[in-house]
Amino acid sequence: MPPGGVQLQVVELEKVKVEHVSKSFTRSDGRGKTPVLQDVSFTVNDGEIASIIGPTGCGKSTLLRIIAGIASPDSGKITVGGKEVVSSANPASAIVFQAFNLLPWRTAQKNIEFGLEAKGLPPAEREKAAQHFIDLVGLKGYEKYHPHELSGGMQQRVGLARALAIEPEVILLDEPFSSVDMLTRESLQHEVLNILMETKKTAVFVTHNIDEAIFLSNRILSLGGKPATIREVFEVDLPYPRNDEVMVSQKALRLKLDLKKALLSSPHAQSEDPGAA
Amino acid sequence: MLSYKWIVRIISVVAFVVLWQLIGQAVDTTLFSTPILVASSFANLVTQTSFPTDLLTTIRDFAIGFTIAAVLGISVGIAMARWRTMEVALDPYVSALYSTPYVALAPLFVIWLGIGIYEQLVVVILSSVFVILLNTFAGVNNMNKSYVETGRAFGFSGFKLYRKVVVPGALPYIMTGLRLGIGRGFVGMIVAELLVRLDRLGFLMVYYSELLEVAPGLAIAVTLGLLGLLMTEALKKVETRLAPWRSSATGG
Ligand SMILES: Nc1ncnc2c1ncn2[C@@H]1O[C@H](COP(=O)(O)OP(=O)(O)OP(=O)(O)O)[C@@H](O)[C@H]1O
Ligand SMILES: [Mg+2]
Numbered sequence: 001m002p003p004g005g006v007q008l009q010v011v012e013l014e015k016v017k018v019e020h021v022s023k024s025f026t027r028s029d030g031r032g033k034t035p036v037l038q039d040v041s042f043t044v045n046d047g048e049i050a051s052i053i054g055p056t057g058c059g060k061s062t063l064l065r066i067i068a069g070i071a072s073p074d075s076g077k078i079t080v081g082g083k084e085v086v087s088s089a090n091p092a093s094a095i096v097f098q099a100f101n102l103l104p105w106r107t108a109q110k111n112i113e114f115g116l117e118a119k120g121l122p123p124a125e126r127e128k129a130a131q132h133f134i135d136l137v138g139l140k141g142y143e144k145y146h147p148h149e150l151s152g153g154m155q156q157r158v159g160l161a162r163a164l165a166i167e168p169e170v171i172l173l174d175e176p177f178s179s180v181d182m183l184t185r186e187s188l189q190h191e192v193l194n195i196l197m198e199t200k201k202t203a204v205f206v207t208h209n210i211d212e213a214i215f216l217s218n219r220i221l222s223l224g225g226k227p228a229t230i231r232e233v234f235e236v237d238l239p240y241p242r243n244d245e246v247m248v249s250q251k252a253l254r255l256k257l258d259l260k261k262a263l264l265s266s267p268h269a270q271s272e273d274p275g276a277a
Numbered sequence: 278m279l280s281y282k283w284i285v286r287i288i289s290v291v292a293f294v295v296l297w298q299l300i301g302q303a304v305d306t307t308l309f310s311t312p313i314l315v316a317s318s319f320a321n322l323v324t325q326t327s328f329p330t331d332l333l334t335t336i337r338d339f340a341i342g343f344t345i346a347a348v349l350g351i352s353v354g355i356a357m358a359r360w361r362t363m364e365v366a367l368d369p370y371v372s373a374l375y376s377t378p379y380v381a382l383a384p385l386f387v388i389w390l391g392i393g394i395y396e397q398l399v400v401v402i403l404s405s406v407f408v409i410l411l412n413t414f415a416g417v418n419n420m421n422k423s424y425v426e427t428g429r430a431f432g433f434s435g436f437k438l439y440r441k442v443v444v445p446g447a448l449p450y451i452m453t454g455l456r457l458g459i460g461r462g463f464v465g466m467i468v469a470e471l472l473v474r475l476d477r478l479g480f481l482m483v484y485y486s487e488l489l490e491v492a493p494g495l496a497i498a499v500t501l502g503l504l505g506l507l508m509t510e511a512l513k514k515v516e517t518r519l520a521p522w523r524s525s526a527t528g529g
Contacts, residue, residue: 070430099423103424118432
């Protein structure tokens, strides 16, 4: 952990820029379109750790996919690291999927090496990098296991290691700690935060968990509505590391309440759309 | 170390052979033959007929034909899944040709190509290529969408995406196609031998059967059966290596 009382080293430089992004999905029964995102705009500066919170089904994963370049918006523009995101070939960012998305024919280690293969790294270097991140996420001894032989939490950590391994400028994390127990969760949060701060990476987390958002990020975006848009932005003016003392400070508790209100005031996406998951 | 599976298999084979021997002796050795008679005619076949060279030619022709069918079926199957135009253009032919019994056309192949390796290759290829193609096509189309999404997200595209993601993802289906293709191709080839070419193992088998020489006929049939078994087992081994997440369920 960095010494107490530190802040993120944020450079006033827009690392991720989302401008007027809208997205709707054609319904599978062909009866029109469901708008999911409506005119979403925000920026994340270099070195910032931003969190997106919002009720289930409001479009958080969709937004992250669009930023990663694997889904295209109906309108609007995404810029990552100064370059417009047009297709998936966007090595500046890496994504940790909510559903892990491991490749079942690869071992844990080979899954972690996956992104490095695309970069054309020689095998010896790939192995070395993979080993480092296997240790980091606590999967030593499971290198040769296939995903179906790993627990959900282990698979999630493989997905996390795979994204970290390519050392992207921007890392997009979709509820990356959702499937592990509380203690593992806390230690992973610390580890990931350490990496992000030491390497001055830019990160966008998606989370349901208000405490997690406060613990990790310096800015929290509340996504909500139907179709969803950015409703509120909260600056998290708390020093890192956010130990228990910081987390129960007056400021932190105030913020927690505000965030809770923001979440509650957002109409629940599922109430209107029974198909939402 | 023998696994449970192999112990059961060996016992079952031994029991079958013993039972056959007893029944054959008790009822009629000329009509039903016995394992001992079959074994001795096998020895005769090997030492005194063209059986060994025929067997090798059959294996060679099949291996060449099946390799061509596999390469063709897999690549065209992938191409059809990749390009909608390809699919629309080729689909009617594939659907129509899929269910054509090519052996029935073997006389035509002989007229066009003469009796030789080419007409056999054509029978093997046509008998097996479509089932491989259709399975590959289905494999790519039914593949979990998240694989390709993941490949793209981590910077794969074009040919590399196919090599690293699409082909391994579709492998369980491709393997099924290959397995079915082996069966169809092999049967097609043997039937062409016995119906049209009137030579090699297929013909030899019918020849002995019609002379009521049951033992050599059965010796050939058993050889062909073992050959089929061998190929299927080899393919299963490959599948266990390449697609361990699928075969794990069956304990392969
Ligand atoms: N590929 C798709 N096709 C059609 N509709 C989709 C698709 N992906 C998402 N949706 C719809 O878009 C909406 C938002 O989905 P999304 O996965 O982005 O939600 P989310 O905020 O990540 O939810 P959660 O918190 O539960 O993960 C949902 O109503 C969902 O039904
Ligand atoms: Mg989601």
